Amino acid sequence: MTACTNNGGSRARRAVTAALVGVLSVGAAPMVALATGAAPASGDVQVMADGDAFFKQGTVKYEDGLESGHAFVYKKSGATAVAQGLVPESVSYKNSSVADVTTFLPAASLSTQARGAHYYAYYEIDADAAEVKDSDGTPILVEGADGEEVSLRGTSTTSMPTDPGTYAVVVFYADSTGWSAMDRAATFSIVNGGLEGATLVEDGDVEDTTFAYNGENAGRQWANFQKHVGVAVDGVVLKNERSIGAHDGDYHFGTITEKDKTDVISVLECEKEYTVDVIGDGAYSGQSTKLTFKFEKMDLADADIVLNNSGVFVGPSNPTTNISSLVATINGENPSANSDFLACLDATITGRPASGDKGEYKITIAATEDSKYVKNSKEVTVLWGNAGAYISYDGTQMTSSFTFPTVDLTQEKPAYFDPSKIKTTVTNASGAETDHKVIVTNYETGASATEADLQRAGKWLVTVKVLDNVNGQTVVGLASVVVVNTNVISDSDNIFVTYDGKAITNNIISDDYTGSDLLEKLSVEISKGNKVLVEGTDYTIEVKKQDSTGKWVAADGVVDAGSYQVTIKGISFSPNVQYTFDVDPRTLVSIAPSNAFATQDNYVETTPGTIVKGTRYYFAHTGEEIAPEFTFKGDDGKTYTVPADQLEVTYEDASGNPVDLKDEGDYTIDTVTIKPGNFAYGIVMNVADVIEVTTASAFVDVPNDAWYAEAVATAKQQGYIGGIGGTSTFAPLRNMSRADVVCVLYRMAGGTIDSADEDLSNEQEAIISQFEDVDPHAYYARAVAWATEMGIVRGYGDTFGTGRDVSTEEFATMLARYATAMGTDTSVDTDAVLAGVADGDQVSSYARDAVAWAVENGYVASNGNLIDPQGSVYRARVVTIAVRYQPEQLDTIISQNPHA
Known part of the structure; x- marks a missing residue:
């Protein structure tokens, strides 16, 4: 081998x-x-x-x-x-x-x-x-x-x-x-050394995949033009044999033909498409592909046109429209050196002084009507005068070689470029002074700027223009200089980075996965002297994450486990500073099904006399395989959800045989395997944890086929209601008290009720202090305070009536007030609606509008049923009406008052 x-x-x-x-x-x-x-x-x-x-x-x-x-x-x-x-x-x-x-x-x-x-x-x-x-x-x-x-x-x-x-x-x-x-x-x-997916690029720029006539002499000859054509694979430009010896690079070009034709060509024609053979060499030997490109005309509108003498002409003759005399280069090429190029260009004076004499002229350089290689046009400015201007800055002439030192903005008194130091005179330094205009633009974008910007970070082009009449003479001149203003941050001591309050000194940050953006714990302060730099103005923070292929790709933050690069990129300073940020998987310490419709304590005798407490999780039998969701407790005490596609769970039946979670009966969770990623899993399941698949739904006393089963399941899932005393029993026909009804409405609005929420604010205690029967430490106290403050409920003098049963019309009234508070229009034609229900005339006067609204929208008395306005509402009916009105929990309370 x-x-x-x-x-x-x-x-x-x-x-x-x-x-x-x-x-x-x-x-x-x-x-x-x-x-x-x-x-x-x-x-x-x-x-x-x-x-x-x-x-x-x-x-x-x-x-x-x-x-x-x-x-x-x-x-x-x-x-x-x-x-x-x-x-x-x-x-x-x-x-x-x-x-x-x-x-x-x-x-x-x-x-x-x-x-x-x-x-x-x-x-x-x-x-x-x-x-x-x-x-x-x-x-x-x-x-x-x-x-x-x-x-x-x-x-x-x-x-x-x-x-x-x-x-x-x-x-x-x-x-x-x-x-x-x-x-x-x-x-x-x-x-991957394959040429599949390769693209043609121009002049080594992988972002530039367009090709156009460039004005070079014999530039349409493929033998000459191909030096501007490169091949890139996966964003990397390959080496061509031209620069390193015959066939010693990654590829060479074979024959080129017009697209969909077979005749080999040697000269390119504009606005036509061509197909070229790319033949692999070296690492790509034995491979080849065909790539197509369009050869377009040069677009003058986007061209870089440089005029002779920068467009300043002094003498008796009118500004010329002769291309050879007017234009020095277009995109770096001299049109006078290429007869084909020159024949495509024309110039016309499109703007002149009112006198028609000396001054500022506008000349449009355009493609000729029959131009084969050039399109569109561009307007340029020409200054014509009797005398030239001598332009200087602080005594030094601003010639083409004039430069200005980089301005260090962190200095106590930065040496800014000062336009007041510009002096313009006729012909030479000793001539008469002239007026001038200073034009400032952003060097990178070409956008207009002001002289005030010359004291801001950035790269600025300062152009001095002279067009003045001195002693009867028109004096003209142009000069320019690039001004670079930057914060010189050359010492790492200028950059202070802390993570979670601790200084980072070795450019390495690490933390465990939390599910939130860890970048929020990062603090950056960059300063020099008395100056503090500003994020967004002076620097940005760029984040990249390494993907499974090893590539670094842009990331919105630092969330998932893995390796990141956090780069502080200077806008007004250099160099950049990079940090390695490693997010380790979170260690999980416990696991539980999260979407069981009910739970109960479960006890198992593992050995004689040893009782282990676990949990029995109830899932509804559907006839199909069940895939429970799981939540996990991390070693930080927080609860996490692992996506289903990251989990593999196996189950055993009562005999210890591996089975699918499907048929009715008891199951134990045998193994839970989590794919490598955000979690490191090493938990042994509690032997007393059992999953029971049952025909009961949502609660053990709510049959699947009960008319209220779906609403009860939704209400439980949305957190509107729980079991009696925290058990898996719902008691669907038990009447509801006023205290429990306001708890349902409170949860519908986004509130939570548990032991951690028992303490009340001073304002909440003041609200319920009027009610003798509301214990401020009771589970319903916060809900009563909220519902009273919102105008959803009222008391009975100095009592709230916490244990009183609620009638249908009372609940409809509470729900209508809740709906109004949530922005719902509850207005209806009360008389007409109630006249359409057999017991509509039995509704009390105070509740008629609310009950009519509930009837009109099908919340009560639907499908021909009666209202039963004075009858007590039982638990199943309350949640059914609540879910009909609002099937999903809101976050109103959370968004309005995080301490509610």
Whole structure:
């Protein structure tokens, strides 16, 4: 078995380190079990006699002189992928001993091999996989992209790799006591060397995939133009043989034809499409593809047009419209040097002084009517005068070589560019002064700016324009200079970064997964002297996360477990500062089904006299396999939900047989396996936890076929109501008290009722103090205070009537007031609605409008039923009416008052 010696090019080498960044230790179970095996074969050299450390800290020589970080290019031999990888040849021990490395061996097979020999194994690197450790629990290290040592994470392969990916090769040795692995492993990659997905790019810019006539002399000759055409794969520009010797790069161009035709061409015509053969060389040898591009006309509207003498003309003649005299270059090419280009251009004076004499002229340079290679037009400015202007800044003439020093904005008194130091005179420094105009634009965008911007961070183009009449002469001149204002942050002491209140001094941040954006704990302060820089104005914070392929991709924040790069990117300063941010998986300590419709305590006698308390979880029998959702408690005490696609759960029946969770009966949760990601799972399930699949629905006393079953299930799921005394019993026909009804309405609005919420605010205590029968420590106290404050309920003098049963019309009145508070229009034609119900005339006068609204919308008396206005509403009817009005819980209370 031999390794490929092809180096794969610089693109391949970059892929190795990129894939290793952030493969940091996140604490998981050992990946490799290095067991003992047979005794050494006779004659084997016992080089380990000098101690395990001599081997573990030795160095490895690889076949063909290759080194760690090498990249191979994916290849096929016919239909079969070629196996490639670093092949260890020998080990040099720390004590100068040298031993051969004999055989590739999957790590799982180490225990069956003879002692006294060296073996090697391959691992596919995966940041989400477990650490690879030696038998003593020591992590095996590899080199990351920044040269730091990181823990190897990956999966052992059963053969030399063939597929694109990033790999490590680990060398093992077995003495008489057991197996050992070298402290450090080499890495290599196999990159996709295929030309599939390749694109054509212009002048090495992967963002530019358009091609146009550029004005070069003989520029339409494919032999000349192809120097501007490149090939990119996966956003990386390949090397062409033109610059490094014939066919010694990654590819060369073959024949080119007009698209969908077969005749080979040598000259490009504008507005036509062409297909060119791309033939792989070197790493891409044996591969080819056909790529198509359109050759377009030059667009003058976007062209960079430079005029002779910067567009300043002095003399008796009118401004010229002769292209050769007027234009120096267009997109860097001199049109006068190319007759084809020159023939496509025309110039017309489109603006002139009112006098028609000297001054500022506008000239439009446009494509001729029959232009084959150029399109559109662009207007330029020309100054024509009797005399030229001498333009200086602080005594120095502003010629084309004039520069201005970078302005350090962190200085106490920055040396800003001062437009008042600009002086313009006629012809020379001793001539008469002239008026001038200073024009400031953003150098990067071309947007207009002001002189005040010259004291702000940025890159500014300052243009001085002279157009003045001095002693009867028209004086003209132009000069420009680029002004760079920046905060010079050259010392790391200028940047203060803290995480969770602690200073970061080594550019490494780490934390455990919480489900929230950990970036919110990061604080950045950049200052120099008395100046504090502002995020968004002076710098931005950019976050990238390493994906499963090793690439760094933009991220909105730091949430999921994995490796991140947090870069402080200077807008008004340089250089950038980068931090490594590692988010470790959260350790989970308990697990429970989260969507059971009811729960009860469950007790199991595990051994005689030993009773273990667990929980019985009820799920409704549907005839289909059930897939419960689970919630987990983390080691931080918080509750987490693991997505279903990250879980694998197995169940056993009462006899201990593995079964699907489907039929009626009791089940135990056998195993819960969580895929590597945000959670590190090491929980043993409570033996007393049982899942019961039953025909009951939502509560054990609510049959599936009850008319109220669906509403009760919804109300429980939305948190409107619970079981009696926290049990799995609902008591559907039990009457509801006023206290419990306001609790339902309070929960509908987003409130929660539990022991943690018993303490009331001063305002809430003041509200309920009017009611003698409301204990401020009762579970319903907060709901009573809220409902009273909202005008949903009123008391009976100095009592609230907490234990009084609620009639249908009373509940309808409370619900209508609640609906109004939530923004619902409850107005209806009361008389007409109630006249349509047999007992509508029995509704009390105070409740008529509310009951009519409830009837009109089908909340009560639906399907021809009676209202029963004075009858007490029982629990099943209350939640049915509530769910009919509002099937989903709101967050009104939470959003209005987080302390409610």
